[in-house]
Amino acid sequence: MSDLSAVTDVTFEEEVVQSALPVLVDFWATWCGPCKAIAPMLEEVAGLYAGKVKVMKMDVDHNVEIPPQFGVRGIPTLILFKNGQAVATQVGLLSKPDLIRFIDANSQ
Numbered sequence: 001m002s003d004l005s006a007v008t009d010v011t012f013e014e015e016v017v018q019s020a021l022p023v024l025v026d027f028w029a030t031w032c033g034p035c036k037a038i039a040p041m042l043e044e045v046a047g048l049y050a051g052k053v054k055v056m057k058m059d060v061d062h063n064v065e066i067p068p069q070f071g072v073r074g075i076p077t078l079i080l081f082k083n084g085q086a087v088a089t090q091v092g093l094l095s096k097p098d099l100i101r102f103i104d105a106n107s108q
Helices: 014-018 034-047 096-105
Strands: 023-028 054-059 077-082 085-091
Touching: 014 023, 014 054, 023 034, 034 054, 054 096, 077 096, 085 096
Parallel strands: 023 054
Antiparallel strands: 023 077, 077 085
């Protein structure tokens, strides 16, 4: 996970809410098959958007405060934050082109 950073309940405020860049947060778990399937795409996308959009992962099994605040019930859930606010949510596995469209449509 070279271009992906982990975010936790403790670091969420600093890493996501206070970020000058839009932040895509992947809410995931180690046991989740679709989460494992989307991980390589998120890695690629993190490289493509380096310096434009931060891509971060939050393990929902180890962080129990933040996910419920944003209605995360199923995983993977991707939430794009801009200026500290959740602006778009996508639940479930996406293709890479759909992932790019989701980011482009909501990060500008």
